[in-house]
Amino acid sequence: MHEVREFSLPNVGPGPDPFTLDALDADVAFVVLLFQRDYYCTNCRSQVQAVADRIDDFRARDATPVSILPESVERADAWQERYELPYPLLADPDADVSDAYDQPVRFGFLGRFSDFLGRMPEVVILDRRVDPPSIAYVHQGRSTFDRPSVDDLLGELDALREA
Numbered sequence: 824m825h826e827v828r829e830f831s832l833p834n835v836g837p838g839p840d841p842f843t844l845d846a847l848d849a850d851v852a853f854v855v856l857l858f859q860r861d862y863y864c865t866n867c868r869s870q871v872q873a874v875a876d877r878i879d880d881f882r883a884r885d886a887t888p889v890s891i892l893p894e895s896v897e898r899a900d901a902w903q904e905r906y907e908l909p910y911p912l913l914a915d916p917d918a919d920v921s922d923a924y925d926q927p928v929r930f931g932f933l934g935r936f937s938d939f940l941g942r943m944p945e946v947v948i949l950d951r952r953v954d955p956p957s958i959a960y961v962h963q964g965r966s967t968f969d970r971p972s973v974d975d976l977l978g979e980l981d982a983l984r985e986a
Contacts, residue, residue, distance in 0.1 A: 827949055828920070833896045834912065835914065836890075836903050836910060837908075837911065842911050851886070852885035852952050853948055853951065854886070855881065855888045856946065857891065858944060858947070859871070860943065862902070866968055866970065867892075877977070881976075886948075886980050890911070890912045891913045893918040946976065
C-alpha cells in the first residue's frame with residue numbers, strides 16, 4: 824500500500840455522511856484511520872474511548888481520528904450510542920476499505936470468514952498537506968493487543984508536523 828485509497832462509507836458519528844476524505848474541512852492536515860477488528864473487540868472499544876478522551880490533543884495537531892468498524896451500520900450505530908464518539912465512526916460492512924488499506928488478517932480463509940478470529944488492528948495516518956494526500960504512517964497489529972497508544976499516535980503527529 825503506497826497510495827491513499829479514496830472511499831465513501833456510512834458515518835454514524837460526527838462529520839460528513841457518507842464520509843469521504845474530500846468532505847473533511849480543508850484545515851484537517853492529518854487523518855488518523857483506526858481500523859478496528861470487530862464489534863465485540865474489547866481492545867478496540869478501549870482504543871476508541873482513549874482516542875475520544877484525548878480528542879482535543881488530536882485537534883490541536885490539525886488531526887481528525889476516524890474509526891472504521893468492519894460491521895453493519897446498525898452495529899456501528901450501537902457503538903456510537905454507547906460511546907458517543909466525538910469523531911467519525913464508519914461502517915465498513917464488507918471490509919472493502921479495510922482490505923484496500925491492507926488491514927492484516929490471520930488464519931487465511933478462516934480469518935477472512937470471521938473478523939473475530941482473523942482481523943487485526945491497524946492505524947494509518949494520512950497527510951493531507953500534500954497533493955495528492957499521502958500515507959505518512961502505518962502500524963499493522965500482529966495481535967489484538969498490538970496497537971499504538973494515544974501518546975504514540977500524538978508523537979507521530981508531532982514528528983510529521985515538524986518534518
